[in-house]
Amino acid sequence: MIEQSILEITAELARARDIVIVPHKGPDGDAIGASLAMWHFLKDKGHNPQVIAPNNYPDFLKWLPGTEEVIIYENEQERSNQLIADADLVFTLDFNELNRAGIMVQPLIDSQAVFVMIDHHQEPTDYANHTYSDATMSSTCEMVYHFLEKLRAANHISPEIATCLYTGIMTDTGSFRFSSASSLTHRVVADLIDKGAENWKIHNKVFDTNSEKRMQLLGTALRNLKVLLEYKTAYISLSQEELDRHDFRKGDTDGFVNYGLALEGVIFAAIFIENKQDGIIKISFRSKGDFSVNAFARQNFEGGGHINAAGGKSDLSLKETLERFESLLPQYKDDLIL
Numbered sequence: 001m002i003e004q005s006i007l008e009i010t011a012e013l014a015r016a017r018d019i020v021i022v023p024h025k026g027p028d029g030d031a032i033g034a035s036l037a038m039w040h041f042l043k044d045k046g047h048n049p050q051v052i053a054p055n056n057y058p059d060f061l062k063w064l065p066g067t068e069e070v071i072i073y074e075n076e077q078e079r080s081n082q083l084i085a086d087a088d089l090v091f092t093l094d095f096n097e098l099n100r101a102g103i104m105v106q107p108l109i110d111s112q113a114v115f116v117m118i119d120h121h122q123e124p125t126d127y128a129n130h131t132y133s134d135a136t137m138s139s140t141c142e143m144v145y146h147f148l149e150k151l152r153a154a155n156h157i158s159p160e161i162a163t164c165l166y167t168g169i170m171t172d173t174g175s176f177r178f179s180s181a182s183s184l185t186h187r188v189v190a191d192l193i194d195k196g197a198e199n200w201k202i203h204n205k206v207f208d209t210n211s212e213k214r215m216q217l218l219g220t221a222l223r224n225l226k227v228l229l230e231y232k233t234a235y236i237s238l239s240q241e242e243l244d245r246h247d248f249r250k251g252d253t254d255g256f257v258n259y260g261l262a263l264e265g266v267i268f269a270a271i272f273i274e275n276k277q278d279g280i281i282k283i284s285f286r287s288k289g290d291f292s293v294n295a296f297a298r299q300n301f302e303g304g305g306h307i308n309a310a311g312g313k314s315d316l317s318l319k320e321t322l323e324r325f326e327s328l329l330p331q332y333k334d335d336l337i338l
């Protein structure tokens, strides 16, 4: 982000009172962590900020400081629309194209507010007045840290802000193990611990609060694992019936896709999750090395994301989707190398 933009955003912040903060649809730890960190920062500075998430987010994030302040657009549309219409400034966090805001797109388009995008996805679109985009960053939370540094506000990072940012960096880097977790990421994380993020407690709250049903769902997912070593690929599928049988709750399948990558010789993993209500198969892709799941998701499954983590969807049945996925692999064989 260029110095001029920082000067302009500083001037906007000096004027702005009502500020809306928007994470992407299906918010994850990074999107909610970044949004709540920004909320605390702006609140502490005397603004009137409001996080509005397009839809609900997983229970394992609902301990984050400030979580009770988040409005779910789906549940409070009228109030949300008013807040968006009244906003002087809108921060959109952790997404690169406006339609990732789901059903919030139209009120956002209608808004007269100044938009600031902070995001680490590839190929950002230019809907915002100020775009801070860096696809080399581990997470939007890491970028919010650097954004606060640029605003010369690093000394305003409270234990609450540090906790939110640590959570998002941790979840988006698979607990600091993906190649996106650079030495700089680790320096940021070290500073967040110094500023009050209690790292072991955060790990515990996010990863060690499973229900028995969720662990059993993981068992079912692992039994469904299909390994295609010829293509260094492994995938998992879960039908609606299997989800229902385990009292599926939002977030229960988060992280399952990574088990495919834990197999020796596998560099491309996917999970296919049937959603009868939306009439789609929601897909997550992960890879190791240079194989771009962003490109794969864009080319074949109306999705996108990052080189090593992306998502998409399919309107076919679960069975047809899996057949289609398998049939695509031969044409990528030369790229499926480590």
Ligand code: 5GP
Residues within 6 Å of the ligand: 024, 028, 121, 283, 284, 285, 302, 303, 304, 305, 306, 309, 310, 311, 312, 313
């Ligand atoms: P996840 O698999 O964890 O849902 O998502 C992995 C990454 O891909 C995230 O950065 C997410 O924002 C992105 N992503 C997931 N689903 C979609 C999608 O349908 N479209 C696009 N453009 N990105 C997606």
Ligand code: MN
Residues within 6 Å of the ligand: 030, 031, 094, 120, 139, 140, 172
């Ligand atoms: Mn992210």
